[in-house]
Amino acid sequence: MxxxxxxxxxxxxxxxxxxxxxxxxxxxxxxxxxxxxxxxxxxxxxxxxxxxxxxxxxxxxxxxxxxxxxxxxxxxxxxxxxxxxxxxxxxxxxxxxxxxxxxxxxxxxxxxxxxxxxxxxxxxxxxxxxxxxxxxxxxxxxxxxxxxxxxxxxxxxxxxxxxxxxxxxxxxxxxxxxxxxxxxxxxxxxxxxxxxxxxxHVRTADVIVGGWVPGRGRLAGLPGALLVGEWHEGALRYVGSVGTGWSDTERTTLAGLLQVAAIDECPFDEAPAVAGARWVLPRLVGEVRYVTRTRAGRLRHPSWHRLRPDLAPDGTT
Missing domain, CATH: 3.30.470.30 (DNA ligase/mRNA capping enzyme)
Known part of the structure; x- marks a missing residue:
């Protein structure tokens, strides 16, 4: 043999x-x-x-x-x-x-x-x-x-x-x-x-930040991942977790914005099963890059690109 x-x-x-x-x-x-x-x-x-x-x-x-x-x-x-x-x-x-x-x-x-x-x-x-x-x-x-x-x-x-x-x-x-x-x-x-x-082929999407998960170690107190969604028939639908793409400066900026927007209840129509999630008012708009979507609409391999202060949370300019 x-x-x-x-x-x-x-x-x-x-x-x-x-x-x-x-x-x-x-x-x-x-x-x-x-x-x-x-x-x-x-x-x-x-x-x-x-x-x-x-x-x-x-x-x-x-x-x-x-x-x-x-x-x-x-x-x-x-x-x-x-x-x-x-x-x-x-x-x-x-x-x-x-x-x-x-x-x-x-x-x-x-x-x-x-x-x-x-x-x-x-x-x-x-x-x-x-x-x-x-x-x-x-x-x-x-x-x-x-x-x-x-x-x-x-x-x-x-x-x-x-x-x-x-x-x-x-x-x-x-x-x-x-x-x-x-x-x-x-x-x-x-x-x-x-x-x-x-x-x-990289695609982009404008998403609404509805929550975040704190990082660990040196990232304690800073976002380790953002939980993002898109409006669908008047409800904020969860589309994925974004954990890459930031510089240290951007991560610190996001941390301040998230602290100000903190709320107790999940803003998504269905709460994602994410351990340690913290919720925020759905008013921060960001642009993410991703490869493709699942049939359920979730983003695959998303990475953060930039904040979009020029867009309102409902997608209007």
Whole structure:
């Protein structure tokens, strides 16, 4: 039996598109919103899936076990497990119902019928021997030569150059963004590298601050997170917790404003289940950046951008 080496996934750095003058030195792939997975194929018909943490998640995705018979020689591939919506877009909220089921094979098998998973393959890091020192172009060519396209796995195309067009295409299609990968880059296990750059479509929203949670340690007495909402049919609906994006000065300014606006009752139509929450009059308006929303309207990956004193709490200027 072949024992394959454990390889940690290479990670991308958030950033912007490479300059147009050098974009022909980069490949662009669609960025999918799912669960990263290193795929171990010993060549004996079996498959093992490891999460970014190294945890064995094979049992959570029984529909992917068929990939083990697709290759008869040892391989380690890098990919992303996604759940696709009716338009073929990765939907992280759908995938969440599949995650964490590695210890419940019966439930995982049942959920596989309801929310099937799909494995997006985008790199080959071992084929009989290590490929990590090979440039991206050679690894990518070797991956594509495997012709791994099935009902539950595929190898989507990568395009060299044309970064702005690729990014706009993903925006129009409602996808998360693109990954730019330097053509000459080697595979750096466990490293967050500038050779891979993730460019997300960032959305903004004007929100009403309805509460906050105090920080800890040096942030004691200052906001560790803001609880924000939006008006909907005359009621303030909670849309999420924002805990990043401030400078120390902005955090101190917000702390003063929150203290002045303190009230005893929750201003949201339904109180969020947030431990230690403190409530404020819903009169502070802020602008936040976020990646996407859940079907319930909650903001995913929100970060604070700025106060909007030019806007009234009801959204008027």
């Amino acid at each position: 072949v024992t394959l080496p454990r390889i940690a996934p290479m990670l991308a750095t958030p950033g912007s598109l490479p300059p147009e003058a050098v974009e022909d030195r980069w490949a662009f792939e669609v960025k999918y919103d799912g669960q990263r997975a290193m795929v171990y194929l010993p060549g004996d018909g079996t498959v093992s899936l490891r999460a970014r943490s190294g945890a064995d998640i094979t049992a959570a995705y029984p529909e992917l076990t068929g990939l083990g018979s697709a290759l008869d020689s040892p391989a380690i591939l890098d990919g992303e497990i996604v759940a696709l919506d009716s338009e073929g877009r990765s939907d992280f909220e759908r995938l969440q119902s599949r995650m964490g089921l590695a210890g419940s094979p019966t439930k995982a098998a049942r959920m596989a019928q309801v929310v099937p998973a799909h494995l997006i393959l985008f790199d080959a890091v071992h084929l009989n021997h290590s490929l990590v020192r090979l440039p991206y172009t050679q690894r990518r060519a070797l991956l594509e030569d495997l012709d791994l396209d099935g009902a539950h796995w595929s190898t989507p195309a990568a395009v060299v150059g044309h970064g702005a067009q690729a990014l706009e295409m993903t925006r129009t299609a409602g996808l998360e963004g693109v990954l730019a990968k330097r053509l000459t880059s080697v595979y750096e296990p466990g490293v967050r590298s500038r050779a891979w750059i993730k460019i997300r």
